[in-house]
Amino acid sequence: MTRIDAKFAQLxxxxxxxxxxxxxxxDPDYATSREIVLGLxxxxxxxxxxxxxxTDPMADGETIQLAGQRxxxxxxxxxxxxxxxxxxxxxxxxxxxxxxxxYNPIYARGVARFLADARAAGIDGLIVVDLPPEEDxxxxxxxQAAGLNFIRLATPTTDDARLPKVLTNxxxxxxxxxxxxxxxxxxxxxxxxxxxxxxxxxQTDLPVIVGFGIKTPxxxxxxxxxxxxxxxxxxxxxxxxxxxxxxxxxxxVASLAAGAHRA
Amino acid sequence: xPDDLINSFMTGPDENxxxxxxxxxxxxxxxxxxxxxxEAEYERAKTDPTFWAEMDFLWKHYVGRPSPLYFxxxxxxxxxxxxxxxxxxxxNHTGAHKINNxxxxxxxxxxxxxxxxxxxxxxxxxxxxxxxVCAKFxxxxxxxxxxxxxxxxxxxxxxMRLLGxxxxxxxxxxxxxxDAMNDALRDWVTNVRDTFYCIGTVAGPHPxxxxxxxxxxxxxxxxxxxxxxxxxxxxxxxxxxxxxxxNAMGLFFPFLDxxxxxxxxxxxxxxxxxxxxxxxxxxxxxxxxxxxxxxxxLLQDGDGxxxxxxxxxxxxxxxGIGPEHSWLHDVGRAQYVAITDRxxxxxxxxxxxxxxxxxxxxxxxxxxHVMKIAPDLPRDHLIVMNMCGRxxxxxxxVAKHLGFDMKI
Ligand SMILES: Cc1ncc(COP(=O)(O)O)c(C=O)c1O
Numbered sequence: 001m002t003r004i005d006a007k008f009a010q011l012x013x014x015x016x017x018x019x020x021x022x023x024x025x026x027d028p029d030y031a032t033s034r035e036i037v038l039g040l041x042x043x044x045x046x047x048x049x050x051x052x053x054x055t056d057p058m059a060d061g062e063t064i065q066l067a068g069q070r071x072x073x074x075x076x077x078x079x080x081x082x083x084x085x086x087x088x089x090x091x092x093x094x095x096x097x098x099x100x101x102x103y104n105p106i107y108a109r110g111v112a113r114f115l116a117d118a119r120a121a122g123i124d125g126l127i128v129v130d131l132p133p134e135e136d137x138x139x140x141x142x143x144q145a146a147g148l149n150f151i152r153l154a155t156p157t158t159d160d161a162r163l164p165k166v167l168t169n170x171x172x173x174x175x176x177x178x179x180x181x182x183x184x185x186x187x188x189x190x191x192x193x194x195x196x197x198x199x200x201x202x203q204t205d206l207p208v209i210v211g212f213g214i215k216t217p218x219x220x221x222x223x224x225x226x227x228x229x230x231x232x233x234x235x236x237x238x239x240x241x242x243x244x245x246x247x248x249x250x251x252x253v254a255s256l257a258a259g260a261h262r263a
Numbered sequence: 264x265p266d267d268l269i270n271s272f273m274t275g276p277d278e279n280x281x282x283x284x285x286x287x288x289x290x291x292x293x294x295x296x297x298x299x300x301x302e303a304e305y306e307r308a309k310t311d312p313t314f315w316a317e318m319d320f321l322w323k324h325y326v327g328r329p330s331p332l333y334f335x336x337x338x339x340x341x342x343x344x345x346x347x348x349x350x351x352x353x354x355n356h357t358g359a360h361k362i363n364n365x366x367x368x369x370x371x372x373x374x375x376x377x378x379x380x381x382x383x384x385x386x387x388x389x390x391x392x393x394x395x396v397c398a399k400f401x402x403x404x405x406x407x408x409x410x411x412x413x414x415x416x417x418x419x420x421x422x423m424r425l426l427g428x429x430x431x432x433x434x435x436x437x438x439x440x441x442d443a444m445n446d447a448l449r450d451w452v453t454n455v456r457d458t459f460y461c462i463g464t465v466a467g468p469h470p471x472x473x474x475x476x477x478x479x480x481x482x483x484x485x486x487x488x489x490x491x492x493x494x495x496x497x498x499x500x501x502x503x504x505x506x507x508x509x510n511a512m513g514l515f516f517p518f519l520d521x522x523x524x525x526x527x528x529x530x531x532x533x534x535x536x537x538x539x540x541x542x543x544x545x546x547x548x549x550x551x552x553x554x555x556x557x558x559x560x561l562l563q564d565g566d567g568x569x570x571x572x573x574x575x576x577x578x579x580x581x582x583g584i585g586p587e588h589s590w591l592h593d594v595g596r597a598q599y600v601a602i603t604d605r606x607x608x609x610x611x612x613x614x615x616x617x618x619x620x621x622x623x624x625x626x627x628x629x630x631x632h633v634m635k636i637a638p639d640l641p642r643d644h645l646i647v648m649n650m651c652g653r654x655x656x657x658x659x660x661v662a663k664h665l666g667f668d669m670k671i
Binding site: 055056057058059060065072077109130132133134135152153154155157158159162166180181182185 | 454
């Protein structure tokens, strides 16, 4: 049982939905980013998605693109991203950390070495945008063998015929992408999302978490109400981009978490 | 796998879109269903005589194929060695090889019922070709072009706009060809249901590298026949410039199993292939990685971050290369070299002066390598270089480098 499985068991027992927060590691700089990440559990975040900066984030909108550029310009590396996770683990051994990003930085390190390093740093799962089921032998299967969850994205274009393929090697939870599009773009609509979540749940017992296009506490509540939880990324990253003090960023995160937890 | 254990170099990719370890389908889930349906549609079209009849008709009457195989006599005399032939794809409608491929993809898009076409472009040649064919078929066309390239290839930007395309200057990342491709992919993810992404080179997720190669192979097929007519035999050496590698793959592919034919791809060496990384020579100076849907050699740092290339030629300014080239490189079937900006500029001028042909900066790189090797080869050695584009678009850049004031 991974920390992710344990977290969902606990949420289920408490009858609560999950609130998942995404931040880009190293944005706007290493020290601030570390402080934000370490403050997320206290702000009510159930699962942390830690973005790995990449020069070519093809599925991300401008907000997260710029966050990655700020991080890289500040000297963020994979080692420093793992260090942030390690630092969180010194005080928190239950909040799951999922690393989210693109394959090349992982491939450049070497899959076996990356998995060992991620495990050692206390990482629980991976979301790698450019690895569909067709490429499972690259990282998905080795990650599961190493005891990490591999969380797959299901999208509005994943039809019923394809869904089993997407679900087969998924573990931890399923991340439903609420829109066809990039991060930070259109607003997710609970009326569209509800039936889609039901469609996925008909084929899996895994929790289904919804992300992309959720920007306010109200939206987090509405979406979480029709799923097992909601993810907010760009809206948090946008606050960080404004140069807000860490306490204000965390207060905003807390308002989003409260929204999702009202569902 | 060593060269002599491979029966044929022409059977790839496998069913997973791999050429050896290269290629694949590294895309987000949103795009995956579409890529699978494109692959299915292409497989159907490939064996459909009406598809090829339409292609042949348009290649002939719209593009002006076959392009000549031209014996460059004065250049040959000047170099004093091998006989140099040029495959004149710069004479195609729109001035480059790019339209060979665009026609195929747009006909496929029409078969799939897609009404909105997007493309990325570097030098603007692929953008112009796409805008042209979209105008001809009445399709909406959006071209993503790095802001830096919009500036250095201004004539092509205006051409695209005249042809009715919307040109979107890309400022994300550093505003170059790779960023244009990122933004095109972002558009595609957003508008996946009605949009067809017309990729301009042999890169991207499977089936693009194979599909674009197949459409560009008309170059090599014609060359085989034309060389047979001219010299009664196969050429000895093929030379082509490589950005993503589509004109090169098009010339090379039909000759891959002719062991007597030397195959040389020419990458952009920029200011020189060294630690400064001011070049675009992915094979000469890069490592395997994953970008834009495929595994291939890439310019990258130790942490897997992609580096910007550098070249005088906007069309070669890409930090990757088509996956089939990576495979041909690793198995040793083709050789890859780099030519610097300075060498390409010299070749550009020599071609103008000796042959009355103003070449694009991209094939000027291929020509520069021909200039290096031809003098030491015997007079009966037959070289074909791919004159894949004309230089009209580049005269401003060249004028600047030669210190010539264009204001009249
Ligand atoms: C004339 C010309 N040649 C070559 C290229 C590079 O592309 P490829 O290597 O795919 O042929 C371009 C790209 O814009 C071009 O315009």
